[in-house]
Structure formats: C-alpha cells, structure tokens
Amino acid sequence: MGNSIKKRIEILARYQRLELDIARTRRQVDEVGPRLDALAQGLRGYEQAVEDGAARITDLKKRYRESEREVQANLAKIAKSQDKLRLVKTNKEYRSSLKEIEDMEAANSDIEDSMLAMLEEVDAAETALVRAKADCERESREISAEQVVVSADADVFREALARLEEDLKVVSGQVDPGLMNKYLLVREKQADGIGLAGVKKAVCQGCYVNIRPQLFNDMHRWDAIYNCPNCQRIIYWDESGEKEEKVED
Numbered sequence: 574m575g576n577s578i579k580k581r582i583e584i585l586a587r588y589q590r591l592e593l594d595i596a597r598t599r600r601q602v603d604e605v606g607p608r609l610d611a612l613a614q615g616l617r618g619y620e621q622a623v624e625d626g627a628a629r630i631t632d633l634k635k636r637y638r639e640s641e642r643e644v645q646a647n648l649a650k651i652a653k654s655q656d657k658l659r660l661v662k663t664n665k666e667y668r669s670s671l672k673e674i675e676d677m678e679a680a681n682s683d684i685e686d687s688m689l690a691m692l693e694e695v696d697a698a699e700t701a702l703v704r705a706k707a708d709c710e711r712e713s714r715e716i717s718a719e720q721v722v723v724s725a726d727a728d729v730f731r732e733a734l735a736r737l738e739e740d741l742k743v744v745s746g747q748v749d750p751g752l753m754n755k756y757l758l759v760r761e762k763q764a765d766g767i768g769l770a771g772v773k774k775a776v777c778q779g780c781y782v783n784i785r786p787q788l789f790n791d792m793h794r795w796d797a798i799y800n801c802p803n804c805q806r807i808i809y810w811d812e813s814g815e816k817e818e819k820v821e822d
C-alpha cells in the first residue's frame with residue numbers, strides 16, 4: 574500500500590510548496606528586465622535635461638551673434654545715412670535722413686537691450702546646466718550601483734529557480750499518483766492554484782471557514798483523504814501551534 578496517508582499528504586504539501594515557490598521565483602526573474610528598463614529610463618530623463626540645457630545655451634549664443642551682426646549692419650547703415658546727411662539739399666530730405674538715423678539708433682538700442690537679457694539668460698542656463706550635469710552624474714552612479722544589485726538578484730533568482738525545478742522533478746516522482754490526480758482536479762477549480770490546505774484550530778487555511786468538530790476530530794486519525802466541505806480543497810490537520818489541543822464536540 575506504500576506510504577501512510579500522513580506521509581502522502583506531507584509529500585504532496587512539499588510538492589505544492591515547490592510549485593508555489595517556483596511560480597513566485599519565476600515572477601521575480603520576469604521582473605528583472607522591466608526593473609533594468611525602468612532604471613535606464615530614469616537615467617534617460619537626466620541625460621535629456623543635460624542635452625536640453627546645452628541646446629538652449631547654443632541657441633541663445635546663436636541668437637546673440639545674430640543680434641550682434643544686426644547691430645553692426647545697422648551701424649553701417651547709420652554711417653552711410655550720416656554721409657548722405659552732409660549732402661542733402663532740402664530741409665525735407667534732411668529731416669527724412671535724420672529720422673532714418675534716429676529710427677536705426679532706436680532699433681539698435683532695443684537690440685542691445687535684448688542682447689543684455691540674452692547674456693543673463695545664458696548665465697542662468699549655464700548655472701542650470703552645471704547643476705543638471707551634477708544631477709546626471711550622481712544619478713548615473715546610483716543607477717549603476719542599482720543595476721549591479723538587480724543583476725546580482727537576477728542571478729540569485731535564476732539559480733534558485735533551477736534548484737527548485739530540480740527539487741520538483743524529484744518530489745513529483747514521490748507523490749502518490751492517485752492523490753496527485755485528486756489534487757490536480759481540485760486545484761483546477763481554485764483561482765489561487767492551491768489545491769491542498771492545512772486546517773489549523775479547525776479553520777481551513779484555504780478558505781478560512783470553520784470545519785465541523787466531528788470532521789476535524791476524524792482528521793486527527795489520518796485514516797482518509799478529506800476535502801473541505803466549503804472550498805473542496807484537500808485538507809489535512811496542521812498541527813503547528815496546537816500540538817496538544819483537541820477540539821471537543
């Protein structure tokens with residue numbers, strides 16, 4: 574007849590624990606990729622801030638040089654107009670040329686104001702860029718350290734998974750075939766994939782419903798395979814924490 578009921582249940586419990594551990598460890602292995610992606614993505618944000626800051630400075634400096642050229646061009650025009658001013662014959666021409674000169678001087682003054690503002694913006698952008706670079710370097714160091722940890726975790730998870738799968742192979746050969754069939758049928762109907770549940774102090778640990786005292790007492794004899802009347806899981810008396818206690822009818 575082989576193993577006693579108690580022994581058979583114990584082996585099945587070991588099998589179920591291994592299966593649950595394997596599922597959990599597989600999830601941990603699966604999370605490694607997304608965790609590494611998230612870290613890389615986090616660093617990308619800091620790198621982008623540095624790139625944006627540098628691009629902004631380049632753009633400001635380009636606009637500054639354009640303004641400089643515009644001012645030079647206007648000064649050339651003013652000089653030409655001043656030459657013309659000396660040659661004009663009529664009052665009207667004189668006033669018109671003078672107006673041209675004044676307009677261009679006013680334009681240059683506006684441009685020079687905006688150039689001063691640009692210099693201030695460049696200053697502020699350069700300060701921000703220094704900070705962004707420092708943030709990026711710090712973050713890069715932290716993320717590199719984190720990547721090392723995640724990769725080391727991944728190795729641990731993968732090794733653990735390989736070991737658990739080896740153990741499962743061994744234990745699945747030890748489970749009583751009839752009990753295994755029952756277990757698989759019951760487990761199919763459970764959303765949590767748990768087909769075997771201990772009963773602690775007359776409470777089914779699968780569904781947390783009380784087991785009738787008579788049934789609970791019968792279970793103490795380990796002379797049959799029982800199912801929880803509520804959740805249908807295969808149940809067994811889990812002695813932990815109640816060694817000497819006995820539930821009375």
Ligand SMILES: [Zn+2]
Nearest residue numbers: 777780801804
């Ligand atoms: Zn139950």
